Amino acid sequence: MRDVYIARSSAIASRVLAGETMVMHVTDSTFFTLNEVATAIWHAADGVTPLAEIVTRNVCPNFEITPQEAFADAEEFVRELATHGILQVSDHPMLAQAVLNQSSGAGAP
Amino acid sequence: MSLMYEMNNKAFDHGVPLSVHMDVTYRCNERCVHCYLDHDDHGEMTTAEIKGIIDQLAEAGTFFLTFSGGEVFLRRDFLELVAHARKLLFNVKVKTNAVMIREREAQELRRLGVEQIQISVYSHRAEVHDAITKLPGSWARTTRAIRFLKDQGLKVTIANVLMNDNFDDYKGAQALAEELGVSYTLDPTVSPKMDGDHSILSLRVPGTALPTVFHDPSLVGDVAEYCAPPSAPGEDVLNGYPCSAGHTSCYITPYADVFPCVQFPLPSGNLRQQKFLDIWRNSTQLEDVRSIRARDLPTCSGCGHVGTCSRCPGLAFMEGDMRGPSTVDCEKSFYRTGVPSANMRRRGLEVPAPHPMQQLVQIAPALVQGL
Ligand code: SF4
Ligand code: SF4
Numbered sequence: 340m341r342d343v344y345i346a347r348s349s350a351i352a353s354r355v356l357a358g359e360t361m362v363m364h365v366t367d368s369t370f371f372t373l374n375e376v377a378t379a380i381w382h383a384a385d386g387v388t389p390l391a392e393i394v395t396r397n398v399c400p401n402f403e404i405t406p407q408e409a410f411a412d413a414e415e416f417v418r419e420l421a422t423h424g425i426l427q428v429s430d431h432p433m434l435a436q437a438v439l440n441q442s443s444g445a446g447a448p
Numbered sequence: 449m450s451l452m453y454e455m456n457n458k459a460f461d462h463g464v465p466l467s468v469h470m471d472v473t474y475r476c477n478e479r480c481v482h483c484y485l486d487h488d489d490h491g492e493m494t495t496a497e498i499k500g501i502i503d504q505l506a507e508a509g510t511f512f513l514t515f516s517g518g519e520v521f522l523r524r525d526f527l528e529l530v531a532h533a534r535k536l537l538f539n540v541k542v543k544t545n546a547v548m549i550r551e552r553e554a555q556e557l558r559r560l561g562v563e564q565i566q567i568s569v570y571s572h573r574a575e576v577h578d579a580i581t582k583l584p585g586s587w588a589r590t591t592r593a594i595r596f597l598k599d600q601g602l603k604v605t606i607a608n609v610l611m612n613d614n615f616d617d618y619k620g621a622q623a624l625a626e627e628l629g630v631s632y633t634l635d636p637t638v639s640p641k642m643d644g645d646h647s648i649l650s651l652r653v654p655g656t657a658l659p660t661v662f663h664d665p666s667l668v669g670d671v672a673e674y675c676a677p678p679s680a681p682g683e684d685v686l687n688g689y690p691c692s693a694g695h696t697s698c699y700i701t702p703y704a705d706v707f708p709c710v711q712f713p714l715p716s717g718n719l720r721q722q723k724f725l726d727i728w729r730n731s732t733q734l735e736d737v738r739s740i741r742a743r744d745l746p747t748c749s750g751c752g753h754v755g756t757c758s759r760c761p762g763l764a765f766m767e768g769d770m771r772g773p774s775t776v777d778c779e780k781s782f783y784r785t786g787v788p789s790a791n792m793r794r795r796g797l798e799v800p801a802p803h804p805m806q807q808l809v810q811i812a813p814a815l816v817q818g819l
Binding site: 349365366 | 452455458509537538539540562563601603
């Protein structure tokens with residue numbers, strides 16, 4: 340299985356409300372809420388930890404779910420958020436500055 | 449039900465201050481004829497104080513943070529404050545007259561990830577706008593700034609206040625917004641000044657002029673639905689709360705005073721003396737505001753409009769009783785639907801009466817009051 344690295348875009352606003360995470364893309368105002376499992380992945384999306392490790396370390400022990408199921412769900416979740424520019428996905432680790440530049444979009448210096 | 453609506457309900461149930469409006473200064477480079485503020489600096493918060501409050505708001509669960517004033521860009525640290533809020537992942541909105549926004553500021557607002565910018569424009573004609581702001585050249589500078597912001601891909605809304613001086617221009621201003629590719633809002637509310645001076649209320653358009661606006665589909669959408677006579681309020685309406693003020697939102701002044709809303713000047717605590725959450729959870733004033741249900745309102749609970757009226761408890765408070773009717777909203781309900789309000793019936797009026805100006809509460813920053 341190839342490694343996938345995920346990082347939160349800098350063009351988002353986010354806050355936890357009673358266990359759920361609200362995320363809004365500040366450019367197009369797309370609004371999402373993440374359940375507890377998705378929240379666990381979201382908070383661990385640092386650009387340098389492989390998704391498989393996030394799932395094994397932050398999801399499986401805390402939620403009753405097998406690694407296979409968890410990884411399949413996580414990949415789908417990551418794909419959806421990436422489509423909306425809320426998560427950056429790469430097959431190699433991402434530095435914080437690189438993530439910032441990628442997500443600042445049209446018109447950014 | 450939209451996701452946002454669901455989250456609002458959740459914040460309501462958990463008592464989370466989801467939205468906070470913070471005025472970072474009352475100083476301004478314009479002198480708008482309808483402005484209710486005292487523009488002198490009576491000791492506004494320092495950069496460190498505001499950052500500390502922003503930290504507390506993040507902890508309290510605030511998601512939407514609106515920076516306003518006065519003119520926010522008169523604070524040299526304004527972009528630093530925005531950067532701090534964005535680092536804590538707030539959804540940041542900015543209200544400004546935009547006079548000081550040039551390409552560099554527009555780029556910075558974009559880079560920092562500000563979600564929305566609301567800009568006051570009172571007419572499509574420079575001379576009418578400048579006569580209201582009393583700053584020659586302001587229309588040209590403001591509209592140029594809107595173009596800079598649009599070039600950066602930022603979402604901009606033109607906010608217009610409907611007054612006698614610009615009544616004939618509200619369609620022109622709407623067309624200007626369209627031409628610039630930005631949203632447009634129009635509000636006929638003029639509030640009394642903070643020092644209790646009510647002379648600016650004479651700028652308000654007379655109620656008899658409101659039907660023109662209320663019957664304009666480009667502003668209200670479906671006119672028949674918007675102007676329909678109200679249906680009898682059900683139990684859900686009577687058990688409902690007046691608005692979000694004090695429930696999921698509040699207002700912070702440049703002097704660290706906390707009010708339920710920017711239009712509800714009930715001093716509820718000061719952040720130089722108390723922590724935000726202490727005020728939010730324990731202030732007797734906020735508890736009082738939160739305790740009110742529509743059925744507790746002596747006049748409004750018996751009014752057919754209560755389910756659809758825009759009744760603002762803050763304006764009612766400024767008239768003397770937060771549980772009373774808000775005359776401005778009675779007027780709007782009447783001229784929108786043609787149906788008299790309970791307030792009018794109680795006073796034996798066939799058309800809304802002029803505003804009870806003598807009863808207006810005197811408001812001043814807590815610091816000035818010596819609290
Ligand atoms: S109704 Fe009045 S007090 Fe309530 S949120 Fe609106 S402006 Fe504020
Ligand atoms: S119309 Fe007047 S009396 Fe009726 S609910 Fe609105 S504010 Fe109250």
